[in-house]
Amino acid sequence: MNQKTTEKDFDIIIIGAGPAGLSFACSLANQNLKTLIVEKSPISTINNPKADGRETALTHNSLKILKKMGVWDLIDASKVSPLKQAKVFDGDSESLLNFDTKKSKIDALGYLVPNNLIRLALFQKASKLENLTFINDLSVDDINTNISESSITLSDGQIINSKLIVAADSRFSEIRRKMGIPSMMKDFSKVMIITRVSHEKPHDHTALECFNYGHTLALLPLNGDISSVVLTVPTDQADEMLEMDEEKFCEMTSDGFGGKLGQMKQIGQRFSYPLVGVYAQKFISTRFALIGDAAVGMHPVTAHGFNLGLRGQDILSNSIIKAIKTGNDIGSSIVLKEFENKQIHLSRIMYFGTNGVVSLFTNDAAASKQIRRLVLKFANRFPPVKSLITKHLTESKKSNLIPF
Numbered sequence: 001m002n003q004k005t006t007e008k009d010f011d012i013i014i015i016g017a018g019p020a021g022l023s024f025a026c027s028l029a030n031q032n033l034k035t036l037i038v039e040k041s042p043i044s045t046i047n048n049p050k051a052d053g054r055e056t057a058l059t060h061n062s063l064k065i066l067k068k069m070g071v072w073d074l075i076d077a078s079k080v081s082p083l084k085q086a087k088v089f090d091g092d093s094e095s096l097l098n099f100d101t102k103k104s105k106i107d108a109l110g111y112l113v114p115n116n117l118i119r120l121a122l123f124q125k126a127s128k129l130e131n132l133t134f135i136n137d138l139s140v141d142d143i144n145t146n147i148s149e150s151s152i153t154l155s156d157g158q159i160i161n162s163k164l165i166v167a168a169d170s171r172f173s174e175i176r177r178k179m180g181i182p183s184m185m186k187d188f189s190k191v192m193i194i195t196r197v198s199h200e201k202p203h204d205h206t207a208l209e210c211f212n213y214g215h216t217l218a219l220l221p222l223n224g225d226i227s228s229v230v231l232t233v234p235t236d237q238a239d240e241m242l243e244m245d246e247e248k249f250c251e252m253t254s255d256g257f258g259g260k261l262g263q264m265k266q267i268g269q270r271f272s273y274p275l276v277g278v279y280a281q282k283f284i285s286t287r288f289a290l291i292g293d294a295a296v297g298m299h300p301v302t303a304h305g306f307n308l309g310l311r312g313q314d315i316l317s318n319s320i321i322k323a324i325k326t327g328n329d330i331g332s333s334i335v336l337k338e339f340e341n342k343q344i345h346l347s348r349i350m351y352f353g354t355n356g357v358v359s360l361f362t363n364d365a366a367a368s369k370q371i372r373r374l375v376l377k378f379a380n381r382f383p384p385v386k387s388l389i390t391k392h393l394t395e396s397k398k399s400n401l402i403p404f
């Protein structure tokens, strides 16, 4: 990877060196394409990303993509926690929906990896790429595209040209707006608070999702008797939860899980994330594509944001590689349309499906409570429905889970 450049012409410009932008750069590794990635943050936030509380649940398909890119092996295996079972509770009911790998052909529903370790591995891979130039500390302030070429203007006034521009500049993408691509935004008016805890009893690598009335509590099992606790509360209660003393916070979370894991002890910082979902109306324009959260910013409850972003960049890079092999223009509408057609359908299902689940499970009206209990019971007892949900959530072709 080269840092800084006097070059003014590239094949591809990527805006944003978050997980989606870096993944895309890694997917184009061996293509002899002159690629530029522009990141507005300082290099230290990219080459040494700090823990941010997120334990990213990766699907089987994501693992496949990360392995193909040569990134999976750069992640410390001792920090990867397999997710063997997941249980969903509603209010104070017994578990209503269970997913278990014991009787299935897969060894885990997914794999939990600290988000900063994914970002670190992606950077380590990207930093070895000879075809990649990295500019940081400067933002992309403007973008222009037409049928024959495209260009960006950096915050220091430099103009750089390319055949294709790919924006991975977060769910609040300024570049998406500048390209005139409308998006739907959903402010859930909720905040997700995350921290690591140790606990007395083993979790057996089982994730718990408790839709308690008034708030949602989830437990993501990490290696050892350690878990990530994820508490979702209305925004006006967030400060209270963030400031609550540790003993009281742990008592509240232990009780929230019905004491299943015994006493809990907070062993990490508390992080908070305001919840806003975003869905771009289209993912492409002239010599331009959106990937990652800039295309679809998911509510984290189904743990699909990065998985979807990884899938999207994989599809786009495959379309580009196909164009190179056939001698076609990598920024042509044929290449971009192929990417959009393959990615937009699943994204729509995941985005609106997730928002539907969130609405149903966080509405405490009596009718909603009844409907969700019925939905959970039906999904649990009807194997084809359960198998379908699992296939979507794990992205595994072998996940014919059997209800228990």
Ligand SMILES: Cc1cc2nc3c(=O)[nH]c(=O)nc-3n(C[C@H](O)[C@H](O)[C@H](O)COP(=O)(O)OP(=O)(O)OC[C@H]3O[C@@H](n4cnc5c(N)ncnc54)[C@H](O)[C@@H]3O)c2cc1C
Pocket (backbone or CB within 6 Å): 015, 016, 017, 018, 019, 020, 021, 038, 039, 040, 041, 054, 055, 056, 057, 058, 115, 138, 139, 140, 141, 168, 169, 170, 171, 174, 175, 192, 194, 273, 291, 292, 293, 294, 300, 303, 304, 305, 306, 307, 308, 309
């Ligand atoms: C609490 C939480 C839990 C989650 N859990 C999961 C999970 O279990 N599984 C899962 O798959 N996903 C999960 N996600 C989602 C996942 O974290 C995101 O989908 C992913 O981080 C998005 O990556 P990105 O690269 O698209 O965007 P970002 O990480 O937002 O990166 C965008 C980058 O672009 C840069 N940038 C912005 N504008 C410009 C500009 N104009 N010029 C230059 N640079 C610019 C920014 O500085 C930033 O570095 C979770 C999210 C949250 C909040």
